[in-house]
Amino acid sequence: MSETIPVATRLELLRTMIRIRAFEERVGELFLRGETAGSMLHLSVGEEGAAAGIALAMQPGDTFTTHHRGHGIFVARGGDTQRMMAEIAGKITGYCRGKGGSMHIADMSLGHLGANAIVGGGIPAVVGAGLASKTLGQGSVSVAFFGDGAMQQGICFESMNLAALWKLPVVFAAINNQYGMGTRIDRASATLDFAGRARGFGLEAVEVDATQPERVWIAASALIERARAGQGAGFIVANGYRFYGHARKDKSPYRDPAEEAEGRKRDPILNQKNLLIGEGLLTETEYEAFWQAANLEMDAAESFAKQSEWPGLSTMFEDVYDPSSPPPVPVEERLNRVLGGAL
């Protein structure tokens, strides 16, 4: 299998997963210290193999949407960790000027059409992006990243049908971490054959082990290039485990401790490290160097976020409409009109 994957990519998978984990652990610490904006922070620790494996199989110009657990995917797609962290902290220097936070990071210049706090909410946009790509001859593929939970939303199936019907350059990527919040997948779905469901819609579908990032990359590459070539939309389900709770503070009392221990043993980073060391492609020292670099990067991201300013109050009225038209009238101004004078 490893013959089909370049050595540079194999190392890059590992480096990317380490950066994702370093990022997630760091924002998790900031969250626990009350230094992030908002009550919700969903970490993808344990799921890095899915994010890195699929994201690195994409090409520049490809577009994507993510679910609420999307930091890792964007780190893997080239997201600037400083602006990401600033966004998560609610600062003006963040990707979305502090308006979006952890669950709404986006960067159009990198094809990130947006993270979403509505389960399934970002899926149909990739059908549209696939349509635009096909209509305008852009040559790009659009990938929807979502959790197993979104597999029970009607919009997911409406989107799959359209993408298959119109043979769009689209790939649906379900990251199956076994749980949607506190609900194990077998309590949410009568069938766990998600790939089979996708096949029912006429999609080319594969199921992979997300803790083996190279397998993810190989499967995703095949689907993405097939879609790019106009041969039809694809579906990949990447099975892994959510190491933390649903949100950072959730201790997952609904999970069996033995299952958790077992799940956390299936670590995509350690798997990839051992694979590469076993083949003589990596040394312990190089592995440590990956971590050091990642931690330094996150130090810089953290201080950038900390030193950044809060958005000014008036910025809340910006970005509702295109800047060519006036912003919404503040409530206070409406009061002034009624009363005359300043409040």
Place this chain on the structure above:
Amino acid sequence: MTSPVPEPQSVAFGQEIEYRAALREAIRQEMRADPRVILIGEEVGRYGGAYGVSKGLLEEFGEARVLDTPISEAAIVGTAIGAAMTGLRPIAELMYVDFAYLAMDQIANQAAKIRYMFGGQIGVPMVLRATMGTGRSSGAQHSQSLEALFWHTPGLRVALPATVSDAYFLLRQAIHSPDPVVFLEHKALYASKGVLQDQAPPMGVAVSRRPGQHLTLVTYSRQLHHCLQAADELAAEGIEAEVLDLRTLNPLDLETLAQSVRRTGRALIVTEDTLTAGASAELSALIQEACFDYLEEPILRLSGEDIPIPVSPPLEAGSVPSPDRIARAARRLLRRRG
């Protein structure tokens, strides 16, 4: 209805409890009293509800009556509708009212219209509970106040309890309602505490939470507490504001509202939803229709801004009314003509 059914002993009347505990008690009492009552929604069972409202209910009533669902909002509401039409009394839960948009066909085209379209043959006796509002920097898709959407839809009842006692009694009354009730719980109130009284007025009765002769603060849900704080501040300056808690928008107690505004001659409406075509717009129109000859000053509206709710804490807090802004607006209304 003051007391829907004889009160079992376990309820802690006279004691201070949390808003979420009051909701839980209401569901528990109704489920004990009526085997047709079921609870259905995401994470309502094992997890005990995203905000802990339904903790312990799965253990007491079992999986047949406390149903954890997949993440399928449209089907949750639709299932509750069908069950309500055929013998059950469902309490359906949307984790956040923002997700009502995924189920809006079921809510507005189905639940709201079934009695009417079918010539009065059948009603849809269900409750749709949902978490609303700002206060936790949860962002544009987890923080909205959408009461106007439901109030706008004929056929739906809309309840917005602000106090522990209302959380308990309004929910029990909602479960007994022959028509669908959208029951909106403000996320900033779940941990709030208050004494659970042994009775509360029925839906459709507004309650004066504080007397006053200079102006009427018209409000509901969390903004009630902001209004009460503002009223205290104003009282120190000699301005006495009556604070009127509407409790339900449909049915609406226009009588009590009009009486208060006729008495004070001034109305300041305080809501957390957006201004344009928001609940405050309808309230303003109703007051004007009922009180025109009594108004000393124009009707004022203080509401959420006409924007999606931003995550950044200073922006979020600045986008909805605060006690300070309410007090300032009231002061200006009183001093408008010197």
